[in-house]
Amino acid sequence: MEGSFELTLQMVIAVCAGISAQVIAEYLKVPSIVFLLIFGVSLGSDGLGLLHPQELGVGLEVIVALSVAVILFEGGLNLNLRDLGKVSGSLRNLVTLGTLITLLGGGMAAHWLGEFPWSIAFLYAALVVVTGPTVIGPLLKQVKVDRRVAALLEGEGVLIDPVGAILSVVVLDTILNSDAGASAAIVGLGLRLGIGGVIGGIGGWLLGLFLKRADFLSEDLKNLVVLAGMLGLFGLAQTIxxxxxxxxxxxxxxxxxxxxxxxxxxxRRFKGQLTVLGVSVLFVLLSADLSIDSVFALGWGSVFTVLALMTLVRPVSVSLCTWNSGLNWRQKIFLSWIAPKGIVSASVASLFAILLTERGINGGDSIKALVFLTIMLTVFLQGLTARWVAQWLQLNPQEKATGAVIVGCNPLSRLIARLFQEQEEEVVLIDTDPEACQKAEEENLRVFQSSGLDVEVLEEAGIESVGTFLAMTNNGEVNLVLAQRAVEEFAPPRVVAVFPRDPQANTTNNKTKVNQAFVSQLPIKTWNKYIVEGQVKLGTTTLKELGLAFQRAHLQALIRAGELVPLLIERQGNLQVASANETWQADDQIIYLLHDPRPKLLKRLSGGSSSSRLAVEKLPEVEEIPISEPVEEKAVKEIANKPKGEKEAKVEG
Known part of the structure; x- marks a missing residue:
């Protein structure tokens, strides 16, 4: 009973430490593996002595195997095949030619600089062929780079992991069975890749087919069916x-x-949570079993080995694998620098250390220590400098992305599109209503008659390069779904949508980075009616440091009364859609709509025509606008061209 309690306590400590490390890393915006390593070593035998993974015995190997399987499945699940298609040649080269270059270069560096025997040197090189997806994924969420570079790094991290793990097994088999020739090693590698690929392909197709037709299953149970199916495929392939x-x-x-x-x-959310849990527990356990003395015993030669892998082998591999890819030198430098190692390298190295020791072959502990040294240096040096390198190379799309893709061709969205257009920013509208699309075309706006869920249409509209995605159809629930899909598929810098103020929706909103557009619970149909009937004015005001609180209060009072809707904010030269939770700052220029029913009333009294227009004024004074003048076609352009504070143009409604 006491023994089982000790094992239970070990797992409890590992889970608590792992999740705590994830929380701290999330708060500080750094790769979680940094704190997982620190927590693991601190709690291990060289630290506080609270964690002793070796007490788990065979259970540790089981945890490693199943956790790595879940991690790799989740990585494959999140791969975007469309993005991979754009870099397929480079990705294929990195997984094949790049693997060979890393194997040869890493082996020679470990032998000549680290003074390892050739067999152990190439085993080390096979273990560090991989670039951990558990490090790459969180890193790319924090450091935004263009989609081609992100797709290449993510695809390499996922696809090269099983290749590297299987390659490591082949090299280990060669070491343990020294009489086996090179041909046997190549055949073994091919068989493992082929058998795994066939079983995974057929099993994945059957699993997807079952989930589509099993309408009687709840969503939670379907997630567990996928988990069980994945583990079943893993076990079947391992058995064969x-x-x-x-x-x-x-x-x-x-x-x-x-x-x-x-x-x-x-x-994806369920599998992502399992992956976070698996990575957290596994890395804490493996790093707790690491001997710091064995790392220091490696000497400076091993440090030079890792540095050579980072600064020489990786750049050569990237240069050759992306020779005719169309990537520019900035993108290639970033790819050359970012190749952190992760959980697969650590887990396989830990298992190999045990196997080598059991067979009486020296070098097991040294291999594990060198692999962990590689993980530490690559994660700390590359992971912590990735943001700075991306900014230096000007690869951060958020700093230069402008324009908007707007789903919905109602009068309000067309007005916003014209405001973007007159600021010389690209804007595209998407709607399924042919009549609404025709009106947009008449206003010289670029429009696609299609569904906002059509990924190909979104790509053609240029969502990959714009700064804002705005969903503002007349259906708030549809808008939220459209925005969530845009976040998951393309992750634009700013995603806003008009959707109901609902606690559950707000929770989803926070997780998926969808902001509520304009104001809470915007009655979009009402404001479209106001625009059509000419009951609105277009206004602009610049917030000043002196009197900022009064201006904010005045605007908020009009918003709460349903008389004003902030549309756009021009901040530091950037035009962006106003959001419901916006914190207005000094020097912000706010373009807004103000409800003004007087033009309609005067029209009825005078029997005038139904012409409608929007006028620009400055808050807090609201100037009356006569309606007898005709609508000016170039009103929006006049607004854009006039200096701030002098805009008094008229805009067609």
């Missing part, structure tokens, strides 16, 4: 050929992800 299960899980994840499941978003 050892170490082929990793390839099976990756391929199964890719196939299931490409199956267009109706509950795909919930499935």
């Amino acid at each position: 050929r050892s170490e082929s299960g990793l390839m099976a899980t990756v391929v199964a994840g890719i196939v299931v992800g490409a199956s267009s499941l109706p509950e795909e978003r919930l499935l």
Whole structure:
């Protein structure tokens, strides 16, 4: 009983430490593996002595195997095949030619600089061929780079993991069975990749087909069915050929992800949570079992080995693999610098250390220490400097992305589109209503008659390069779905939508980075009616440091009364859609709509025509606008061209 309590306590400590490390890393915006390493070593035998992973015995190997399977499946599930298609040649080269270059270069560096025997040197090189997806994924969420570079790094991290793990097994088999020739090693590698690929492909297709037709299952149960199916495919592949299960899980994840499941978003969230838990527990346990003395015993030669891998082998590999890719030198430098190692390297190295020791072969502890040294240096040096390197190379799309893709061709969205257009920013409208699309075309706006869920149309509209995605159809729930899909598929810098103020919706909003557009509970149909009937004025005001509180209060009072809607904010030269939770700052220029029913009343009294227009005024004074003048076609352009504070143009409604 006491022994079982000790094992339970070990797992409790590992889970608590791992999740705590994730929380701290999330708060400080750094790769979580940094704190997972620190917590693991601190709690291990060289620290506080609270964690002793070796007490888990065979259980540690089981935890490692199943956790890595879940991690690789989740990586395959999140791979975007459309993005991979744009870099398919470079990705294929990195997974094949790049693997060979890293194996040869890393082996020579470990032998000549680290003074390892050739066999152990190449085993180390095989272990560090991989670039951990568990590090790359969080890193790219914090450091935004253009989609081609992100897709290449994510694809390499996922696809090369099973290749590297299987390659490591082949090299280990060669060491343990020294009489085996090179041909046997190549055949073993091919068999494992082939068997895993076939089982994963067929199994993933059957799993996706079952989920589409199993309408009687709840969403929660479907998530568990996927987990059980993935583990079943992993076990089947492992039974047929050892170490082929990793390839099976990756391929199964890719196939299931490409199956267009109706509950795909919930499935990805569930698998993402499992991955975070698996990575947290696994890395804490493995790093707690690391001997710091063994790392220091490696000497400076091992440090030079890792530096050579980072500054020489990786750049050569990237240069050759992306020779005719169309990537510019800035993108290639970033790819050359970002290649952190992660959980797969650590877990496989830990298992190999045990196997080598059991077979009486020296070098097991040294291999593990060198791999962990590689993880530490690559994560700390590359992970912590990635943001600075991206800014230096000007690869951050948020700093230069402008323009907007707007779903919905109602009068309000067309007005916003024209304001963007007159600021010389690209804007595209999308709607399924042919009449609304025709009106947009008459106003010289670029428009697609299609669904906002059509990924190909979104790509053609240029969502990958714009700064804002705005969903503002007349259906708030549809807008929220459109915005969430845009975040998941393309992750634009700013995603806003008109949707109801609902606690559940707001929770989802916060998780998916969808902001509520304009104001809470905007009655978009009402404001469209106001625009059509000419009951609005277009206004602009610049907030000043002196009197900022009064201006904010005045605006908020009009918003609460339903008389004013802030549309756009020009801040530091950037035009952006106003959001409901916006904190207005001094020097912000706010373009807004003000409800003014007087033009309609005067029209009725005078029997005038139904012409409508928007006028620009400055808050807090509201100037009356006579309606007898005709509507000016170039009103929006006049607003854009006049200096701030002097805009008194008229805009067609």
